[in-house]
Amino acid sequence: MANSNTQTSAAGQSKKDLLQYLASTIGILITFGFGYLPPLDRITPMGMKVLGIFLGMIFLWSFVSILWPSLLGIVALIISGYAPLPKVLQLSFGDNIPTLILFAMVLFGAIQHVGVTRYISRWFLTRRIINGKPVMFSFIFIYATYVLAALSANILPALLFMWAILYSVLEDVGYKKGDRYTAIMVVGTMFGAISGQAAKPFTGSALMIIGAYEKVANAELDYLQYMLFGFLLCSLGIVLYALLIKFVFRPDMSRIKDISIERFLKDKLPPMNATQKIMMTALFGYLILVLLPSILPKSLPGIGLLSKIGPLGVVMLFVIGLSICRVDHRPVLNFKDMAGKYIIWDVYFLVAMAMAVSTAMTQDSTGITDFLSQNLNPLLGGHSYFVFAVILIVFCCTITQFANNGVMGVLFMPVVKIFSEQAGGNFEATATLLIFALHVAILTPAASPYAAVLYGNKDWISQKDVVHYGLIIFVMCVVMYALAGIPLLSLIY
Numbered sequence: 001m002a003n004s005n006t007q008t009s010a011a012g013q014s015k016k017d018l019l020q021y022l023a024s025t026i027g028i029l030i031t032f033g034f035g036y037l038p039p040l041d042r043i044t045p046m047g048m049k050v051l052g053i054f055l056g057m058i059f060l061w062s063f064v065s066i067l068w069p070s071l072l073g074i075v076a077l078i079i080s081g082y083a084p085l086p087k088v089l090q091l092s093f094g095d096n097i098p099t100l101i102l103f104a105m106v107l108f109g110a111i112q113h114v115g116v117t118r119y120i121s122r123w124f125l126t127r128r129i130i131n132g133k134p135v136m137f138s139f140i141f142i143y144a145t146y147v148l149a150a151l152s153a154n155i156l157p158a159l160l161f162m163w164a165i166l167y168s169v170l171e172d173v174g175y176k177k178g179d180r181y182t183a184i185m186v187v188g189t190m191f192g193a194i195s196g197q198a199a200k201p202f203t204g205s206a207l208m209i210i211g212a213y214e215k216v217a218n219a220e221l222d223y224l225q226y227m228l229f230g231f232l233l234c235s236l237g238i239v240l241y242a243l244l245i246k247f248v249f250r251p252d253m254s255r256i257k258d259i260s261i262e263r264f265l266k267d268k269l270p271p272m273n274a275t276q277k278i279m280m281t282a283l284f285g286y287l288i289l290v291l292l293p294s295i296l297p298k299s300l301p302g303i304g305l306l307s308k309i310g311p312l313g314v315v316m317l318f319v320i321g322l323s324i325c326r327v328d329h330r331p332v333l334n335f336k337d338m339a340g341k342y343i344i345w346d347v348y349f350l351v352a353m354a355m356a357v358s359t360a361m362t363q364d365s366t367g368i369t370d371f372l373s374q375n376l377n378p379l380l381g382g383h384s385y386f387v388f389a390v391i392l393i394v395f396c397c398t399i400t401q402f403a404n405n406g407v408m409g410v411l412f413m414p415v416v417k418i419f420s421e422q423a424g425g426n427f428e429a430t431a432t433l434l435i436f437a438l439h440v441a442i443l444t445p446a447a448s449p450y451a452a453v454l455y456g457n458k459d460w461i462s463q464k465d466v467v468h469y470g471l472i473i474f475v476m477c478v479v480m481y482a483l484a485g486i487p488l489l490s491l492i493y
Contacts, residue, residue, distance in 0.1 A: 109342025
């Protein structure tokens with residue numbers, strides 16, 4: 001029997017390997033072969049090669065892998081004749097966005113590594129307002145996930161950590177897979193995590209799209225305005241989800257009606273040690289220093305310097321300072337150890353390639369921006385700003401269910417600039433709206449790696465429930481972004 005199972009497993013793995021080889025071959029053919037097709041209207045021969053590289057990358061990223069296709073794309077740009085090796089390396093690895101992502105993953109990974117996020121989550125879950133109030137507990141729990149995700153280098157550990165706490169609570173009171181409250185909270189925790197993913201503009205896919213914005217606009221995005229918009233809108237989204245639980249979903253919450261903070265105080269955390277206190281200070285210190293140039297005049301002593309070195313310089317200074325600082329004869333931040341554990345190389349290489357190809361695609365010599373503008377004009381052109389923004393919200397929330405949000409943001413940023421300005425809108429505000437709309441990635445396994453994890457969570461939720469509640473979140477976000485997000489942008493920007 002064991003031998004039969006082994007053979008079946010080997011046969012399944014061989015089939016999977018064959019499909020990987022097939023998908024890799026198709027992706028490589030697109031990457032190098034698309035450029036030999038007759039040029040499309042307004043797209044130049046060089047533009048066809050660049051577009052082929054981009055489409056090949058999307059295919060390989062979606063169906064094969066992230067890391068080696070990103071390297072292949074960089075090599076393909078060189079072979080295409082778009083630019084020599086030094087120029088392509090400058091556009092990719094030499095861009096400040098991939099470097100900022102790398103150092104931010106180290107800094108936030110170190111903060112997460114010493115357990116600071118555990119104290120933050122415990123603070124939320126020990127507010128007496130949740131005592132005997134299941135809906136308030138649900139809101140606080142999802143909101144805590146949002147905050148942890150926003151303060152983490154990678155939202156997956158925060159999501160899995162909060163899921164583990166949730167499962168413990170559900171088991172204690174007798175909930176199981178198939179119960180409505182179980183499904184509502186599992187999906188709700190995921191919603192909190194992806195909201196936190198978009199909230200931080202200094203790492204991850206949000207920074208990747210911001211990098212595309214800054215290239216197109218030739219200006220830096222204001223972090224304070226971005227984070228204020230994200231805080232207000234994400235908080236509203238979690239409030240609305242809690243209201244849906246109370247007034248629309250109305251699950252059986254009788255088993256959790258006596259929820260109290262004593263449930264979370266049973267497992268007491270020890271007092272924060274010196275390393276944790278230093279890391280907590282570094283966390284909020286970094287956030288403050290990154291935001292100060294958006295708050296105070298640059299003529300003030302020190303503010304001009306912060307503006308000059310930017311978020312990348314600030315994060316590097318924190319990494320340097322924490323590496324120098326020692327507790328118990330060891331550095332507070334061991335760069336080698338934190339880099340090995342928390343740098344997600346797939347993300348780094350994806351962003352590096354995206355920065356290079358986004359620059360190539362937006363050049364006048366490729367004609368790609370003109371082509372997209374002409375063909376999207378019937379959909380996006382000739383509208384008031386409100387109508388244009390609503391169409392953009394629906395489009396972004398939909399496309400992100402089937403494609404990488406960062407890649408889509410990079411692709412459509414120059415087009416959004418054209419039509420946003422045609423409609424009389426603020427491009428920076430529109431870019432902010434686009435980024436958040438592209439992070440409502442929950443409806444299908446292809447929406448994001450985190451959505452794939454949600455679909456794989458078969459011990460606690462069925463795929464039918466994921467689709468059901470994911471669709472409700474999708475509709476809620478579209479309506480919220482349209483009716484609250486657009487007016488909020490006009491107030492902030």
